[in-house]
Amino acid sequence: MNACKHKVRILDINIDKIINQIESAGGNHFDVLYEKIYVSDINPPQKSRWIQLHSSVGEIAKPTLNEIIDNRKEKTEIIVSNFNDVNTFLIKLGFISRSLQENIRIMYKLNGVSINLEIFPMIPTHMMIEGNSRNEINEVLKILEIDSINVTMIDIETVYSEKYDINLENIAYLTFSESELNKIKDLISNMYPHKVNILHDIAVFKLT
Numbered sequence: 381m382n383a384c385k386h387k388v389r390i391l392d393i394n395i396d397k398i399i400n401q402i403e404s405a406g407g408n409h410f411d412v413l414y415e416k417i418y419v420s421d422i423n424p425p426q427k428s429r430w431i432q433l434h435s436s437v438g439e440i441a442k443p444t445l446n447e448i449i450d451n452r453k454e455k456t457e458i459i460v461s462n463f464n465d466v467n468t469f470l471i472k473l474g475f476i477s478r479s480l481q482e483n484i485r486i487m488y489k490l491n492g493v494s495i496n497l498e499i500f501p502m503i504p505t506h507m508m509i510e511g512n513s514r515n516e517i518n519e520v521l522k523i524l525e526i527d528s529i530n531v532t533m534i535d536i537e538t539v540y541s542e543k544y545d546i547n548l549e550n551i552a553y554l555t556f557s558e559s560e561l562n563k564i565k566d567l568i569s570n571m572y573p574h575k576v577n578i579l580h581d582i583a584v585f586k587l588t
Contacts, residue, residue: 435463
């Protein structure tokens, strides 16, 4: 089960500007991850409970039970070694995936706080900040000159529905378009040339 962490999300960021701010403040870039996520209903289906199977390039898989409790989303997850084996296991238990989602995370650390620039299909890039306390997060927000009015704690499903009027329940394959992938390619090639091989990995991984 996840340790208790404090998280906030900042929507509609200017990715070039925020990368410069993070790096100018001494933030350390340590990875770019492509994630593929299968979403499955429990049996019988419940709106407040569902299963996600996360995997990034390299076959690290994270089966996660999501629950809405007192209007908050709580997660219980484990980490296993092989995405396809876990997916087969879930299918045999009757958890058939109803959708496939993908995203890219550009990951930094600043003053011990995790900063993820999150690129999802169909919506502008946003930023997730995660720390051990709200004070830690507030310090990073101050360093990056982010006004608290732009900070939210809503989850990604609510971001899609409330901010962009996109109902993910109606989208079976939430995947990047060719134009979105071209922008991602340009970003990674210009900002993180040492990670350019991930573009090949994405092309291969999207087929599995």
